[in-house]
Amino acid sequence: MMDIGEVARRTGLRASALRHYEAMGLIRSASRSGLRRQFTEDVLDKLAFIALGQSVGLSLEEIGHMFGPHGTLTVDRALLRARADDFDLQIRRLTAMRDGLRHAADCRAANHLACPTFRRLLRRAARRPATMGHGARVIRR
Secondary structure, three states: OEEHHHHHHHHOOOHHHHHHHHHHOOOOOOEEEOOEEEEOOHHHHHHHHHHHHHHOOOOHHHHHOOEOOOOOEOOOHHHHHHHHHHHHHHHHHHHHHHHHHHHHHHOOOOOHHHOHHHHHHHHHHHHOOOEOOOOOEOOOO
16 A cells, blocks of 8 residues: 555655545545555556546546546547547648648748749648647737
């Protein structure tokens, strides 16, 4: 058994985060020693899964749905496939942006507006609103 301080030390999480995860039902303390929560070793795997889920953009609620009533892990394969599909789309968009930036930086045209490739990039950019992560719109003036 480990007390909450030991779990916090081993995972790098604050005790308040562990209490929050417990309140959400993501983890469970096994007992208490005085006022200090005690956890079994398996909490480390659960916390690692939570960290992994968050690193790929899953919400705590989405992660919580993957833990059964007794804390058993049941991975939501459909959700993970959907998240992987989202990443594929982001990768394609980022690749296109990178390629456009490289072309603009390396274009030998004396005037970028005279370059057919650059003009095609401009038309594509004008067709969809630009965003800067998390759906925040860029203000155009």
